[in-house]
Amino acid sequence: MSQTSSYVADRPIPVRKGPSGPDANTPRYWFDNDPFMSHFFNAISSMFPEGERFFIRSVRNFSDSISDAQLREQVRSFVQQEAQHFKEHDEHAALLSAQGFRVLDRLNRFAATGLNWTTKHLPRYALASTVATEHVTAVFADQVMQRSDLWLEPMVPEMRRLWRWHAIEETEHKAVAFDVYQECIEQGSQSGLWLRRFAMAQVLMGFFLEAFMRHSLLLIKDRQFSPRVLWNGMRQMWGRQGLIRAFHPEIWQFFRADFHPWQLDNVELLDGELEALRTDGFAAA
Ligand SMILES: [Fe+2]
Numbered sequence: 476m477s478q479t480s481s482y483v484a485d486r487p488i489p490v491r492k493g494p495s496g497p498d499a500n501t502p503r504y505w506f507d508n509d510p511f512m513s514h515f516f517n518a519i520s521s522m523f524p525e526g527e528r529f530f531i532r533s534v535r536n537f538s539d540s541i542s543d544a545q546l547r548e549q550v551r552s553f554v555q556q557e558a559q560h561f562k563e564h565d566e567h568a569a570l571l572s573a574q575g576f577r578v579l580d581r582l583n584r585f586a587a588t589g590l591n592w593t594t595k596h597l598p599r600y601a602l603a604s605t606v607a608t609e610h611v612t613a614v615f616a617d618q619v620m621q622r623s624d625l626w627l628e629p630m631v632p633e634m635r636r637l638w639r640w641h642a643i644e645e646t647e648h649k650a651v652a653f654d655v656y657q658e659c660i661e662q663g664s665q666s667g668l669w670l671r672r673f674a675m676a677q678v679l680m681g682f683f684l685e686a687f688m689r690h691s692l693l694l695i696k697d698r699q700f701s702p703r704v705l706w707n708g709m710r711q712m713w714g715r716q717g718l719i720r721a722f723h724p725e726i727w728q729f730f731r732a733d734f735h736p737w738q739l740d741n742v743e744l745l746d747g748e749l750e751a752l753r754t755d756g757f758a759a760a
């Protein structure tokens with residue numbers, strides 16, 4: 476039994492309705508009045524809905540081949556959690572669109588076409604990409620929760636609740652797609668291992684390029700693509716306590732043959748963050 480199975484046996488993956496997210500009264504620069512960081516999180520947020528619909532389709536493609544009853548149950552919760560996420564981030568995307576950032580809608584339509592094609596024609600690769608992206612997301616969530624003083628506290632309350640809730644749920648279900656991949660594709664095979672590694676290499680390039688492009692477009696559209704804003708932002712990303720610098724060592728673990736998402740055991744952190752979310756006014760946590 477994998478480590479995740481014993482974790483989930485004690486704690487089923489809960490399905491909650493999301494907290495109420497941003498609305499027209501939310502400030503444009505909702506992260507500490509900082510355009511660079513607000514648009515960084517806006518760029519990531521805008522990538523979630525099409526990505527999450529893709530993850531759901533990719534995992535569902537294999538749901539009939541899963542024999543483990545507990546894993547089938549986890550897949551149901553995974554689908555429901557991701558469906559709540561894309562609903563909330565769709566609403567945030569609509570708000571960004573109303574603020575004039577319609578370029579994101581065009582990018583999302585383009586992304587949806589490619590992702591739909593992949594789940595239809597390359598289901599094994601789609602699942603491998605899902606597993607890789609879920610790891611990137613889980614490591615990102617872990618960093619955001621570990622340094623909530625740097626990455627969550629500066630947000631306005633409605634955004635803080637949204638991002639904390641999403642980070643918590645990404646952690647709760649971080650091994651589901653991986654376990655499906657292990658049971659249905661990898662099963663100790665070299666071909667399955669290399670497909671997963673190849674998918675991660677592609678995801679790392681694609682994810683960061685796409686995030687960088689979206690982030691730049693938002694800053695340009697907002698006339699915030701200035702040397703001062705970029706310099707301050709780069710320090711937050713790559714400086715001593717930078718988000719990306721802290722984030723990358725865990726990413727590489729994925730390439731190990733014996734990798735499992737719960738080797739990064741952050742259950743205690745998760746409990747602390749659930750408590751923080753309740754204290755912050757989200758009763759469903
Ligand atoms: Fe999600």
Ligand SMILES: [Fe+2]
Nearest residue numbers: 557609612645
């Ligand atoms: Fe996820």
